[in-house]
Amino acid sequence: VGNSRLEAFSDGVFAVAITLLALNLAIGGPGHGALTGQLLSHWPAYVAYVVSFSTIGVIWVNHHALFSQIASADRRLLFLNLLLLFFVVSIPFTTSTMAEYLPANDSDAHVATATYGVIMTGMALSFDLVLWHSLRLNHVPAPPTRAGRFLIQLRFGVGTIVYVVATALAFVNVWIAVALFAATALYYVLQQSPKTPSAE
Amino acid sequence: VGNSRLEAFSDGVFAVAITLLALNLAIGGPGHGALTGQLLSHWPAYVAYVVSFSTIGVIWVNHHALFSQIASADRRLLFLNLLLLFFVVSIPFTTSTMAEYLPANDSDAHVATATYGVIMTGMALSFDLVLWHSLRLNHVPAPPTRAGRFLIQLRFGVGTIVYVVATALAFVNVWIAVALFAATALYYVLQQSPKTPSAE
Amino acid sequence: VGNSRLEAFSDGVFAVAITLLALNLAIGGPGHGALTGQLLSHWPAYVAYVVSFSTIGVIWVNHHALFSQIASADRRLLFLNLLLLFFVVSIPFTTSTMAEYLPANDSDAHVATATYGVIMTGMALSFDLVLWHSLRLNHVPAPPTRAGRFLIQLRFGVGTIVYVVATALAFVNVWIAVALFAATALYYVLQQSPKTPSAE
Amino acid sequence: VGNSRLEAFSDGVFAVAITLLALNLAIGGPGHGALTGQLLSHWPAYVAYVVSFSTIGVIWVNHHALFSQIASADRRLLFLNLLLLFFVVSIPFTTSTMAEYLPANDSDAHVATATYGVIMTGMALSFDLVLWHSLRLNHVPAPPTRAGRFLIQLRFGVGTIVYVVATALAFVNVWIAVALFAATALYYVLQQSPKTPSAE
Numbered sequence: 197v198g199n200s201r202l203e204a205f206s207d208g209v210f211a212v213a214i215t216l217l218a219l220n221l222a223i224g225g226p227g228h229g230a231l232t233g234q235l236l237s238h239w240p241a242y243v244a245y246v247v248s249f250s251t252i253g254v255i256w257v258n259h260h261a262l263f264s265q266i267a268s269a270d271r272r273l274l275f276l277n278l279l280l281l282f283f284v285v286s287i288p289f290t291t292s293t294m295a296e297y298l299p300a301n302d303s304d305a306h307v308a309t310a311t312y313g314v315i316m317t318g319m320a321l322s323f324d325l326v327l328w329h330s331l332r333l334n335h336v337p338a339p340p341t342r343a344g345r346f347l348i349q350l351r352f353g354v355g356t357i358v359y360v361v362a363t364a365l366a367f368v369n370v371w372i373a374v375a376l377f378a379a380t381a382l383y384y385v386l387q388q389s390p391k392t393p394s395a396e
Numbered sequence: 397v398g399n400s401r402l403e404a405f406s407d408g409v410f411a412v413a414i415t416l417l418a419l420n421l422a423i424g425g426p427g428h429g430a431l432t433g434q435l436l437s438h439w440p441a442y443v444a445y446v447v448s449f450s451t452i453g454v455i456w457v458n459h460h461a462l463f464s465q466i467a468s469a470d471r472r473l474l475f476l477n478l479l480l481l482f483f484v485v486s487i488p489f490t491t492s493t494m495a496e497y498l499p500a501n502d503s504d505a506h507v508a509t510a511t512y513g514v515i516m517t518g519m520a521l522s523f524d525l526v527l528w529h530s531l532r533l534n535h536v537p538a539p540p541t542r543a544g545r546f547l548i549q550l551r552f553g554v555g556t557i558v559y560v561v562a563t564a565l566a567f568v569n570v571w572i573a574v575a576l577f578a579a580t581a582l583y584y585v586l587q588q589s590p591k592t593p594s595a596e
Numbered sequence: 597v598g599n600s601r602l603e604a605f606s607d608g609v610f611a612v613a614i615t616l617l618a619l620n621l622a623i624g625g626p627g628h629g630a631l632t633g634q635l636l637s638h639w640p641a642y643v644a645y646v647v648s649f650s651t652i653g654v655i656w657v658n659h660h661a662l663f664s665q666i667a668s669a670d671r672r673l674l675f676l677n678l679l680l681l682f683f684v685v686s687i688p689f690t691t692s693t694m695a696e697y698l699p700a701n702d703s704d705a706h707v708a709t710a711t712y713g714v715i716m717t718g719m720a721l722s723f724d725l726v727l728w729h730s731l732r733l734n735h736v737p738a739p740p741t742r743a744g745r746f747l748i749q750l751r752f753g754v755g756t757i758v759y760v761v762a763t764a765l766a767f768v769n770v771w772i773a774v775a776l777f778a779a780t781a782l783y784y785v786l787q788q789s790p791k792t793p794s795a796e
Numbered sequence: 797v798g799n800s801r802l803e804a805f806s807d808g809v810f811a812v813a814i815t816l817l818a819l820n821l822a823i824g825g826p827g828h829g830a831l832t833g834q835l836l837s838h839w840p841a842y843v844a845y846v847v848s849f850s851t852i853g854v855i856w857v858n859h860h861a862l863f864s865q866i867a868s869a870d871r872r873l874l875f876l877n878l879l880l881l882f883f884v885v886s887i888p889f890t891t892s893t894m895a896e897y898l899p900a901n902d903s904d905a906h907v908a909t910a911t912y913g914v915i916m917t918g919m920a921l922s923f924d925l926v927l928w929h930s931l932r933l934n935h936v937p938a939p940p941t942r943a944g945r946f947l948i949q950l951r952f953g954v955g956t957i958v959y960v961v962a963t964a965l966a967f968v969n970v971w972i973a974v975a976l977f978a979a980t981a982l983y984y985v986l987q988q989s990p991k992t993p994s995a996e
Binding site for chain 2: 601602604605607608609611612613616671674675678681682685686688689692693696697700703704707708711
């Protein structure tokens with residue numbers, strides 16, 4: 197029972213944020229040229245939608261896996277979780293901005309992609325803090341060994357490093373950055389942390 | 397407890413998506429002619445609203461019936477469920493696009509209706525995958541016989557086939573396609589799968 | 597457990613619909629005249645917001661009271677509940693339309709207010725169906741006597757009749773209709789049905 | 797179980813309201829000048845977003861702490877909670893209005909900031925009523941002494957007084973008012989009420 201409202205509130209925020217992503221799919225409508233052309237020229241919005249939907253989806257799955265192992269959250273964990281949600285809630289905005297500016301591939305596209313990367317980095321750092329606080333307070337029922345903890349944090353922290361790198365690379369080539377954002381989501385689909393046999 | 401967050405998150409997404417459908421009801425407002433005229437000429441939005449509301453409603457009811465029989469979801473099922481939600485979240489966009497283009501009944505109307513059909517087909521295929529994975533892993537507490545499984549999947553898969561047909565027919569006659577979308581929702585109101593006496 | 601998802605999904609829809617009402621508070625912003633003037637001239641939106649917020653709030657409280665007494669919903673009740681949500685989801689649209697047209701107090705204002713009334717009548721009728729189905733199947737744990745049932749349905753059905761009357765009166769005087777909408781919400785704040793000692 | 801739907805519905809409203817805050821981050825997009833310039837000039841939206849996100853986050857944390865101590869809500873508490881949600885739902889509107897008018901620092905900025913303060917005062921007063929009603933009816937399992945109650949209400953009520961002061965000061969200096977809004981959120985991060993050892 198201890199985490200039920202933390203989970204319910206977080207699930208609500210994840211659900212609203214992931215659904216708002218789709219608002220960005222909207223096209224000009226009648227009077228803006230042939231529909232097929234409008235839909236095809238809107239491809240950056242689809243790429244951004246797939247990457248952000250996957251990212252929020254993966255955040256939710258790992259949030260679910262982590263909190264299913266935490267017996268009871270303390271007040272500090274509630275606020276660290278709010279910090280994570282602060283960045284999650286910003287994802288629809290950075291997604292639509294990136295999608296709008298990507299195709300021009302100019303200096304604005306670099307800025308838009310880097311902005312996306314900054315929010316992702318903030319999200320990843322908050323999630324690291326949530327994990328770190330959970331491990332430190334031994335909230336996780338089966339506390340791992342010191343080496344085990346290090347491994348868990350390493351696996352988990354890898355995403356943060358990739359996001360920092362992708363943010364920097366956004367100023368060199370936006371598509372490499374976008375590919376790294378997509379690859380990070382895919383990595384966390386395959387890699388669950390903290391890994392335990394009964395982690396579902 | 398195993399599925400409580402999967403259900404809570406899915407319910408949140410279903411709830412937001414079904415409520416966003418109503419944003420499409422908005423009319424021009426003062427300065428766009430007599431209100432009665434505006435409301436009457438907006439009938440394609442009402443048709444699309446009724447069809448999409450019924451469809452998401454039915455998806456929710458069947459999602460509810462299926463997961464009430466699954467003891468505990470594994471990680472793969474979480475991601476298959478996310479794939480289903482990916483298409484559900486796109487429904488408000490395809491609904492409003494279809495409603496805007498339907499009345500002209502031109503080539504754009506065909507494209508808009510086919511786009512709606514493609515998203516519905518993707519939704520139905522993901523739901524088939526969710527069902528198939530549940531049956532394969534015997535998550536369902538009372539595993540049916542081989543013949544029983546086939547029947548369940550057939551009944552369930554029928555919608556997918558109708559969506560493919562409706563998508564193709566959208567290029568011939570948009571109203572036949574819309575009628576098939578509505579009929580599929582009605583079919584799933586009457587037909588529950590997997591069918592068990594205690595399925596609520 | 598039987599109703600937990602019905603309640604979670606309904607709560608999600610109620611929560612999104614009640615929050616979307618506030619989108620209607622938005623004003624023109626900088627460049628549309630002094631802010632005080634903009635805020636003051638926006639009073640019909642505040643009236644409509646208060647009436648619709650109270651109405652959805654009361655629907656939620658009575659939905660909560662009713663379903664807390666229903667042991668387990670059958671499939672038909674799920675769909676009757678969806679019908680109720682269909683009308684609830686339409687309330688933000690009819691609210692903003694009514695607010696936009698009210699001040700002119702012309703024939704459009706009559707139509708906008710009547711449209712609001714039609715959706716409210718549909719909502720009230722669906723709620724009557726939900727209650728009627730619950731009583732008929734004796735889902736309610738302590739089934740009342742025949743006379744008791746009649747009284748419950750009468751008290752509950754009064755709102756439906758008032759909505760029909762208000763819809764008709766909207767063509768005579770919009771403010772009488774709006775006052776009746778507000779009075780109905782107030783009536784259900786004070787009057788709970790089905791009335792039982794442990795109704796929370 | 798007594799409060800589960802009150803909590804679920806409130807969590808839904810908090811989640812939608814906190815996510816809608818981010819809609820205000822949207823910028824003009826392509827054709828409105830260099831992106832860096834657009835993002836930098838949008839700083840009042842970020843300030844308002846941080847303050848309002850923190851405020852709603854803190855309301856949620858304290859709502860969670862308070863209701864975890866209430867065994868079962870009565871009907872009056874449901875309506876007092878709805879009154880609280882009435883103000884919470886208005887926060888995205890007052891936030892975006894304040895953000896739009898702040899930079900000009902003219903009489904409109906004063907009005908916009910005072911409007912924000914009025915809604916915050918209403919929210920704080922409703923929360924005081926929720927707390928007062930809970931204490932009065934001894935819903936809280938370990939009813940404190942008379943002096944203890946006074947202290948709890950004092951600590952809790954401090955925010956209300958600060959909001960009233962900030963609203964008045966908005967007509968003198970908008971930035972002092974905004975700083976007080978931020979300080980109040982920070983105060984409630986550090987100060988929990990009612991304070992009990994097992995308050996999570």
